[in-house]
Amino acid sequence: MLRVAELEVRYGEAVALDGIDLVVGDGEVVSVLGPSGSGKSTLLRAVAGLEPPAHGRIEWDGHDLTHVPPHRRRMGLMFQDHTLFPHRDVVANVAFGLRMRRVPAERAAARARELLVLVGLGGYEHRRVTELSGGEQQRVALAQALAPAPRLLMLDEPLGSLDRALRERLMVELRELFTRLGLTSLYVTHDHDEAFALADRVAVMHDGRIAQLGSPVEVWEHPANEFVARFLGYNVTDALGTGRVAVRTDSLRVEPDGPIAGVVTARTFRRDHFLLEVKVADGPALEVAVTGDLIPAVGDAVRLAVDPDVVVSLAP
Amino acid sequence: MHAESSLGGLHARIDRGRLVRGLMLAVPIAFLGVFFVYPVASIVGRGLTPGGSLDFSPLADVVTDAQFRGVAWFTIWQATVSTALTVLVALPGAYVFARYEFRGKRLVRAAVLVPFVLPTVVVGSAFLAVLGDGGPLGFLGLDQSLAAILVAHVFFNYAVVVLIVGGLWAHLDPRQEDAARVLGAGRWQTFRSVTLPSLRPAIAAAAAIVFLFDFTSFGVILILGGPGYSTLETEIYRQTVQFLHLPQAAALSIVQMAAVVVVLLVAGRAQGRRAEALRLRAVAETSRRPRTLGERAMVGINLAVIAVLLGGPIAVLVERSFDTAGGYGLGFYRALSELRRTSTIFVPPVEAVRNSLVFAAAATIIALVIGGLAAFAIAGPHRSPRSAGLDTLLLLPLGVSAVTIGFGFLIALDKPPFDLRASPVLIPIAHALVAAPFVARVLIPVLRSIDQRLRDTAAVLGASPGRVWREIDLPIVARALLVAAGFAFAISLGEFGATIFIARPDYPTLPVVIFRLLGQPGTLNFGAAMAASVILMAVTAVAIFAIERFRFADIGEF
C-alpha cells in the first residue's frame, strides 16, 4: 500500500506539489487527472524518487521511502515516449530491470519473452526499438516496466502520443491487464475518458493540490468545485437562478418554453450529437448537447430547459 | 525518531550527489590549475613585473600600437575565414560519412586524421611541391599567399569537422528529414529547419576547436604564408624565443587570451546552452549504400575532395620517400636505421615508433579522464550550473600560445612535488592539455542529446547512479568516446604545441626523428625524413583504425 502524506516539491521558488495526501491500496488503480502544469507528473516523479521532496513522506506498507533512492524503491515507471534504450534491442530493453536485480540472464530472457507475448509482441525479441511503431514502442515500454514485477506501476500519459483508435484499443488491453495481474497502479493522464475507463479511483489535480479524490462515478457526478467541473466539461453558470451551479451539456435541452432564453453562437457536429454554444442573458455562454432532427442554426433564438436532478450546486 | 532519520538520510543523499559532482569538477579544474593556469600566470606575471612591481605599460604599448593592432586583426580574421571554409568544405563530408556506406569507409575515416599528425614543415614541403613556383599548380601563384594559409588550415582541420559533426549526425534519425521532405520542404529547407538545429551543438563544438587551432596556428603561417604574414602566435614566438622580451610577450599573451575568451563566449551564446534531447538512433540504422545517381555523385564528389585535398600532399610525401637517386626503392627506409648509427643522435626507428605510441597512450588516458570528467560535469546527469565556466577554461589551452605554455612550465613547475621540467611525464601532460578539450567537445553534444528520462527509467528499473552511467551514458557516448580517443592519440603522435618549447629528456619520438633528419643537409637525410613521415602516417592510420574498431560487443554498434 502506498501512502503519500503532506508531500511538497519545490523547483526553486515555485511550488510544484503543495501538500499531497494520497493512499493507493494493494491492487488498486488510481488515476491522477489534471491539465498540464497541475503537478501530476511531478507527483509520479516524486513517488518514484526522481524529485526530492521539500516536505512530507512517502511510505510503502508503513516503511518510509522518502529518502530511498529510485533504484531501491522497486517501482515501475513508464513515460509517454522516449523511454526505450535506443542502443539495445527489444528483449534487452525488457530484461533491463531484471538484469539490474541480478536475475540470471537466462531466466531474465525467458521472463522478457513471456512479457512480450503478454503485450502482444511475441517474436519481436531482436528488433531494434527504433524500428518499432509508436504503439509497439509503448507495448515494449509496458513490458519493460512490468518485467521486474514492481510493487507499484506508474504510468505517465502512456497513451498520450498515440492516435485515437490505437489509444482506445490499448486502453481496453490495459484495463484487462491491470485486472488480470492485480496491479497496484498510479496512472497519470489529462484525458478524463481514459481515467474513468481505467481507474478504481480518480485524483483530480489542480495547482499542485488534489482538488478531488473519489471513484470515477463520484467524481463525474459530483464535481467538488468549479475547477473540477470545468475540467470535466461541465457548464458553470449562475443563469439558472439557483446560485452557482455546474450542469452537464447533455442535461440541458432545447425546449420552446424552457426558462432560459439565448442565441446560438456556434454549432459543432460531434458524431452522435451536435454541440451548441448558446449565449444567454447573464453569464457566460452555455454548451448544450442536442440530438434529433431539428437542430437550431447559428443565430437562432432558443429557449433552454434543465434536468434539475443533475444540477450540481457549487460551494460559493 | 522518524523525523531524525529521514533528515539524516536527506543530507546523506544531497551530500553524495554534491560529492560526485564536486569530484567530477575538481579533477579537471585541479589539472588545468596546475598545468595550465599556474604556468601561464607565472610567465605572464614575470613579464608584467620586470622590475619587481607590476607594470602594465607594455600592455598599453601593445594595445595602442597600430602595427600590432593590424596583427591582432589579421589573426582573428584569418582564423574566422579559415574556420568558415573548413566547415563549408567538411560538412558535406560529415554528411557522407554519416549517411552512406561505401567500400573502405572505415579506412578513409581513419585516414582523414593523418594530416593531423604531420609536422607542418613536412606538409609545407609537400604543399610547396604542388603550389610552389615550379609545381603543377604553381601558375595559381598561391605560394606564400593568404590562400595557401587557408588551404592548409582546411587540410589540417578537415577531420575535426567530419568526425565531430559526422559523429552526431550518424545518430540522428533520417526519418525526421524524410518526414520534412514529404511535407514539401526542399532539400536545403529540410537541412536548415530539421537537420541543422540538431547538429548545431556539434558544429559549434567543431568550429570552436578549428577556430582555436587556426587562431594559434604557427607553422602554417610561417611556412606557407611566408614571412610577410604575422599573427599573435608568431609575434609571441618572436618576442619570447628570439628576443626574450617577456613584457611584450606577456602583453601579447594577455591580448591573445582575451580574444579567445571573447570568441568562446560569443560562440557559446550562439550554440545555446540547452541543447534539446534528440531521439538518437544506432549508427547502422542511419546509413546505407548510395542508390540514386545523385547520391552516388554526392559520395563521389566528397571522396574526390578528400583525395585531392588530403591525398594530394600525402601522395607527394609517399612518392618522395621512395624516390631515391637510383630510382624507386626502399633506400630511404633503410637509411632510417643506418644513417648516423654510431651517433648519440641516432634513433632506431622501432624505438621512435614505440616512444611515440607510449607517449600517445599516456596522453590519451589523461585526456580521456580529464576531458571525460569535464564533459560529464558540463553535460551529464549531475551537471553543475557553474560548470559553464569550466567549458571555457578547458578550451583555453588551445587558444594560448604554445610558447607561453612551454616557457610557463619551465618557470612554474620547478618545485616538488611538481618539478617536472625535465621529466618525460610533462610530455603527455602537455599533449593532454590540447587533447582534453577535444575529448570534452566531442562528448558534450552527444551527452546533451541524451534524454534525461532514459536515465530516470533506468534508475526506476533498479540501476544505481553508477550503473545508470555505465548502462546508458557510456554505451551511448562510447562511439564519440572512441572518436575522442582517436583524436587524442593523433594529437599526441603529432607532437603538437607546447612540447616543441619544453626541454625534453631524450625519448625521441617519430616527429623528433623527422626534425633531426630535416636539420641536416643531404639528400639521404631528406629522403629518410620523408620515409619517417610515411611511417608516422601509417602508424597513425593503423592506430586510429584500431581504436575505431574497438566496438562494444554486447551493445552492438550504436
Add this chain to the structure above:
Amino acid sequence: MRRFHALALTLSLLAAAAIVAGPVSASASAPRSSGNTTITLMSHDSFAASKKVMREFTKKTGVTVKVLPSGDAGAAVNQAILTKSNPLGDVFFGIDNTLLSRGLDAGIFVPYKSPELANISKDIQLDPRHRVTPVDTGDVCVNFDRKYFADKNLTVPQTLDDLAKPEYKGLLVVENPATSSPGLAFLLATVSKFGPDGWRSYWDKLRDNGVKVVDGWEQAYNTEFSGSAGKGDYPLVVSYATSPPAEVVNANPQPDQPPTGALLDTCFRQIEFVGIMKGTTHEKAAKQLVDFMLSDRFQQDMPLQMYVFPARDGTKLPSVFVKYAKVAPSPFSLPPEEIAKNRDQWIDQWTSTVLR
C-alpha cells in the same frame, strides 16, 4: 562492453610500459654509467656526438652525460636564462656569438678556465672571464647549385655585391632573421660588410632583385633550393660552408664532387660555446666535460656529427672535410656586444625593409 575494456586495457598497458620501461632510449643515446655521477648537458636540438666517444668519457671519468635537447639555439638559451634560479642542467652547449651577450648578461654561467684553452685560438675566445669556452666554429655562407650554373653557362657569383646584380635576379633564397639563426647570421654579414648605415640599401637592392624569404633553414634548403633533395627553384641559398661535404656524406651513392658549393666571400662566422651553468652541484664533473669537449678526441669527432669546424688548433679533419669543406679566409664578424645592442633593432629594420 568487453571490447571496450580491451581498449582501456591496451592503453593502460602501453602507459604502464612507459613507466616500467623508463629510460629505454636513454640507454641507447647516453652511455651506460660505470661511475656514480650523472650530469645533464643542456643543448639545442642539434647536439650530436659519437656514442663511442661519450662512452670513453664515462669510462675515463666515471661521469655519465645525460643530454637535454631544448629546442633551437635561441629557445635553449632562453630556457636556460628563465630557469637560472633552478637550472635544468650542469653544462650548457650551443650558445653562439649572436646570442652570447644575452647569456652572459643574464649571468647563467660560472667562469672556468680550462687547461685545454691553450690549444684554442685567441681570436674566438670572446669572453675574457672564461664564463664560456669556444668549442666549434661554422661559417654561414651562400651556397650554390653547381649544375644550375653549369647548365645556364652562368658565372657563379662571388661576393655579396654580386648577389644584387641583375644576372642573378630571382635566384637567391634566404631565411628570415627573426626566426632563423643562419638568417640572422647572413643579416649580420651584410651589416658587417656595408656598415650600420649601408646595409639597408643593400637589402633594398636584394629585394628588388627578387630575393625570396622563408621562415627557416629546413624550408630554404630542403624545399626552395635547387641543389639538394627538394629540387626547388632557387640555385642560391643561405646555408653553411659545411653543407657541400654533407651532400657527399649523406648521399647514396656518394658523388665524387658535391653538387653544391659555398661562396666563401659571403660568410659570417658563428662560434659555438660551452659553459658551466651557475647553480650546478657537480662542478667537478662539469669541468671534466668541458675539458673533454675541447680535447682532441671530441674535437675530431665533431665535424661529421654536427658539421662544424673544431675550435682546437691542429685537429685532424675528416677527409671529406679536407676535400670539400672550405674555410672562409676572412669571414665577416661583429663583436657580440654590438650584436646584443642592435640585433632587435636590425631585425625590425630588416623586416620593414624587406617584407613590408
